[in-house]
Amino acid sequence: MSYDSNWEVVIGLEIHCQLATKSKIFSGSSTAYGAEPNTQANAVDLALPGVLPVFNKEALRLAVKFGLAVDAEIGLRSVFDRKNYFYPDSPKAYQITQMDHPIVGKGHMDIELENGETKRIGITRAHLEEDAGKSMHGTYHGMTGIDLNRAGTPLIEIVSEPDMSSAKEAVAYMKKIHSLVRYIEISDGNMQEGSFRCDANVSVRPKGQKEFGTRTELKNINSFRFVEKAINIEIERQIDLIEDGGKVIQETRLYDADKNETRSMRSKEEANDYRYFPDPDLLPVVIDEAYVEQVRSELPELPEQKKQRYMSEYDLSAYDAGVITASRELADYYETVAAKAGDAKLAANWVTGELAAKLNREEVEITEAKVPAEAFAGLLLRIKDDTISGKIAKDVFEAMWNGEGSADEVIESKGLKQISDSSAIEAMVDEVIVNNPSQFAELKGGKDKMMGFFVGQVMKASGGKANPGQVNAIMRKRLEE
Amino acid sequence: MSSRYHEKTIAELSAMLHAGEVSSVELTQYFLDRIKSRDGELNSFITVTEEQALAAAKAADERIKNGEAGPLTGVPIAHKDIFCTDGVRTSCGSKMLDNFISPYDATVVTKMKQAGVVMLGKTNMDEFAMGSSNETSFYGAVKNPWNTQTVPGGSSGGSAAAVAARLAPAATGTDTGGSIRQPASMCGITGIKPTYGRISRFGMIAFASSLDQAGPMAQSAEDCAMLLNAMAGFDERDSTCLDNEVPDYTAELEKPLAGLRIGLPKEYFGEGLSPAVEQVIRDALDEYKKLGAELIDIELPNSGLSVPVYYVVAPAECSANLSRFDGVRYGYRCADPVDLMDMYTRSRGEGFGAEVKRRIMVGTYALSSGYYDAYYLKSQQLRHKISDDFKEAFEKVDVIMGPTAPDVAFKIGEKSDDPIAMYLSDIYTIAVNLAGLPGMSVPAGFVNGLPVGLQITGNYFKESQLLNVAHQYQKNTNWHRAIPEDFA
Structure with missing residues (x-):
């Protein structure tokens, strides 16, 4: 105003x-x-x-x-x-x-x-x-x-x-x-x-x-x-x-x-x-x-109590706990996701992040979410076990929202499974180095920011599927060789 | 076999029906004929439901034949036109509801139907039960069968006149400030207003909700007991209806009265009471002495406040209760309203009579911001004091007696222009409503050929005792069997 x-x-x-x-x-x-x-x-x-x-x-x-x-x-x-x-x-x-x-x-x-x-x-x-x-x-x-x-x-x-x-x-x-x-x-x-x-x-x-x-x-x-x-x-x-x-x-x-x-x-x-x-x-x-007292005993956990519990039990920030407990339906959704995914923090990040943004864009309530809590947890499980990266997970989520199936089905049908086979990644790394000799020389010469360039190129070559952690590790190894 | 059925009480007719001496159809036709030939002089009915009555009588005869009958099965009676009756006009004596066909039955009507009672029709009444002479009815004044120049009392004047002239063996009434007892007194019949909450108010068009109570009007206390058995009881549709056991009101009728303590409030025998009426009451009290009762002088010091308190509380409640008559959903609507306000003001202005309007205005004023404390709140406080007087009295006595009204029936038109004089004709009955106590009026004699009623008031839920006290008197007197000569 x-x-x-x-x-x-x-x-x-x-x-x-x-x-x-x-x-x-x-x-x-x-x-x-x-x-x-x-x-x-x-x-x-x-x-x-x-x-x-x-x-x-x-x-x-x-x-x-x-x-x-x-x-x-x-x-x-x-x-x-x-x-x-x-x-x-x-x-x-x-x-x-x-x-x-x-x-x-x-x-x-x-x-x-x-x-x-x-x-x-x-x-x-x-x-x-x-x-x-x-x-x-x-x-x-x-x-x-x-x-x-x-x-x-x-x-x-x-x-x-x-x-x-x-x-x-x-x-x-x-x-x-x-x-x-x-x-x-x-x-x-x-x-x-x-x-x-x-x-x-x-x-x-x-x-x-x-x-x-x-x-x-x-x-x-x-x-x-x-x-x-x-x-x-x-x-x-x-x-x-x-x-x-x-x-x-x-x-x-x-x-x-x-x-x-x-x-x-x-x-x-x-x-x-x-x-x-x-x-x-x-x-x-x-x-x-x-x-x-009878009526009091029928009261569910109230938003404020829930918020405090999320902060102490799940170690969530006051902000995240506040956002999630703002509606009972969202809190219920969150708790299902957190329990099934076995990771309360990861669940909070995704519920307040990707999911909230999607709901916002589509102007729908949590009760109308196209991805049910159980399926959403399935997606987070694949992040946790390194099947997909967080970045790929966003695409998988989008596909799930569009009715293309469960996380596993989408990963399978679109071939999004993360590449964690180190020999495959090594081959991709080597190819990128061979194709960019001058840049590699700069990197070797101490120009550290070229590291990002190489990781990016490898990721691109893998269609985003390479495990970024592994790509980094192998690049470092090559530098030391 | 006598065919003068109109001389019979309900107890007698019930016995005849069960003995097969008469059928309900015969009885019903007999009273319908009597209404047809004689009510022109009295105007005690607004609606006569001949067709429905004969159909109900036929069904009652079936029940009697099949051995499924109760004591009232096949007995014809009339309902005050304040009770909603399914498929039958329910006017409440007002132009406002002249076109209103109720789509449901009042609980009292349902209970009577279940008992097998046959409804002859709907009786005339003061408009919305507001009046003490039955002159405020949209359908015209009712005449007292003892002298057609005089009023029958009100507001249940149609019921009282119809029973007194034996156009119906009994009728229902309602009593907000004396509307059963005062007309019963003026027409020489027996009526009881039970404890507030004893009979369901559901389907009884509200005048003043905290005072209204239905009750039977009949020839004898015994008949009232039989009718009350059918009418009383809990109804989940009325939150003010009491959920306690209903005794058999005929069970204690024969109890001897020896040792009965009768309280005589000095306020009921003071200024304003006609000496001739007082003499009749004193004679009745002598009769009770002979029956072994003890007369004890008592005081009801706040009884003088009853009329002013009543004329704040009742109009206040009625001003809200009658707001629903707005021309929107049912009832009278003015012709060609130009806008909403016009529709409201003209529908109500044309649909209500003068007395109803007077009370709506008084009540609206009493509830208005700035006046509420001085009038409504004050009246509620005084109402407690009036109740406390009775509470104290009933520690010393079993029943309280006195005249039902200060005088016998007055001439038609005599008090129409003097509302205060009219209001004072309920001076002895109103306190009983304010306290919520049961009260009766019992015929006790005549003054100038017009009946005088003895009022008997009891403690809460002591209806059995009141009926017993009245019945013992009626066993030793014949006032209640008197029929106006012209209708004999």
Whole structure:
């Protein structure tokens, strides 16, 4: 960002994360995504007269799991409230949520800054609530259609402290939370399908000022890229506005990705009075320590714990361990490769190197990698036993990705097996020396950098297959002769 | 063999059905005919389900023939139009739901069906159960069969009038602030509102969720016990429904009352109570003394707060409960809305009646930011105090008695323009809902030809005791067998 350093930015995020329950939070309807409109909306979801909500205990378990994973206080007595507002995709015209007594209290999440430091972001609370349906504008003879399939899908809203001071930090935090909810398997985290989305509260203040500036709320941003862009463009707008003598007004703004701008949705004055009050249809949710401990025992190894283990057990650098543990799938992949290849360091180098680069280029997730972990380990084994060089291995990997078979099959069919037969290499070395007498004389005369020339020529003559170590050794021998 | 089936209680009709003295089809047709010929004067039904009733009666007769019948199999009754009934209009007395055909049955309706009960139709009621006179119904006022110039009480006024005129042997009702007991009192029938949570609220259109409770309205305590047996019980679809054992409510009916401690709150016999009504109640209490009960003066010092507390809590809850009636998915939608806001405001403005709107506005105000603490929160605190009064009282007495209402039925239109006077007709019943206790109204005599009800309130889950106390009285009196002359 290019805004000048006289300004300080304050950002807090509200992340809405759908919980991966099979049925809805207050009804028995399926939560599966993508069904025909309103085929997963029963009488309760439609808010027919007389229906009542019944709390899905699985949603409670998943929310508690989240709380424990961010080291938060767990609300042993949480209360559902009604948040009243009229909107066609809100069938009861109130949302069941938690106001004063959320299931998850204060917790925190650490993020890594670009300078390598760690920053702790406070989590104010996380509460259970139901998702709304969807309005489909203009789809039915110019009228608005309402799809209530999503209505009642369980959410946790994770509210952070205003602890982030740049769009980058906000994205780092959001990514961390995203990775965590997938790690602990409480959400599929699918951002395209809206399982994981975020509102950002953004304000600026002159450097050194204690009071917060007036904040705006950016609504419903559903990709990491848009979060960064939306926040940056909003910071720019606020600073420009103030520097031009204007004032930021407290309002809700919508990010338009096509135009890369934010625009006003409603101001504070127009904001609803939600008239929260405890939902008399639902009893307070009371849990005990034994329940909390039971859920705690179901927690998998968390990213941070995994990272520390990789550093101590596998001797990985903090950076490599951080990259690998950023997603549970990548960590699982890595651990399989490391175990099968029997070399954790080599596995880390290749997973964070060649594999990560490939995923990046192809823009795919680790779960969509064309080379499964077992096959990838097979490739590393061939490096380890000197069948191929690291350089050749990159070509083999490429071929494997393109579906040309296992490492062994590719090496076999393309004849890439490394030449380690010293008599064959000696013959190649001698031929190169014979063909380049003047260069050899220079080398003998002490021009050491000619060594590279000869090794290169031999490698070239072998089609890259000669064992480079052996080529070097034989050249040295010839020099001494 | 008598064919005057309308003079029979459910207990008697049940015996006749099982003895083969009458078929359910005959009984059902008999009451359908009575409704057809006599309800024009009362307006107690919104919908009569003749076809379904006769089909259900036929099925019930099969069950009886096959020896698969329970005590209620084949007995016809009516449901208050607040209970959702699959395939049948469920209007809740409102224009808003005039076109609403429910696609499902309320749990109470399902349970009645399972017991083999035949539904005759849906009874009239105050709109969304908001009223004490049955004058707020979109379908017009219901008339009291004892004097058609007067109201039947409300909100279950249709059920009360239909049972009093013997157009149905019994009916279901709901009671949020007295809506079973007050009309039962004014129409001279027996009604019980059980402990909050005893009967599932699923499918019962919500007015005030923390107060609403269904219950039977019938000719006798014994009939109420039989009906309650079918209605009560846990329902996993209602989180506020209690999961404890349901006793056989007929089991304790014959227990002698010797030693029964009856509490008389001085607040229920003070200012505002009609002296003639008080005399009827005193006579009833004398009867209990004869049966061996002991009368003990008690105090419910916070009972004066009941009406104001109720008129914050109930409207607050209703303001949210009735938000779903927005014209979007079902129910009334205004003609040619120009935009969303227009659709909301006109659909609700045209679909709801004045009393419903008044309560939605009161409730919305009470929950508003800046007023919540002073009204809603304060009311919840006072509600605890009201409950505590009862808790203390029940350490000294077994049941509490007093008048159900301060006076007999008033003239139609008399209180329509004075909501406060109307609200005060529930002054003795409301505290019982706020505390969640079971309460009954039992016919105890007449003033100027209009019935007077005795209210009996018990401790939590003491429905068996209430029914026993009422039944013993009814064994020694005949008030509950009286039928309005015009409908005899």
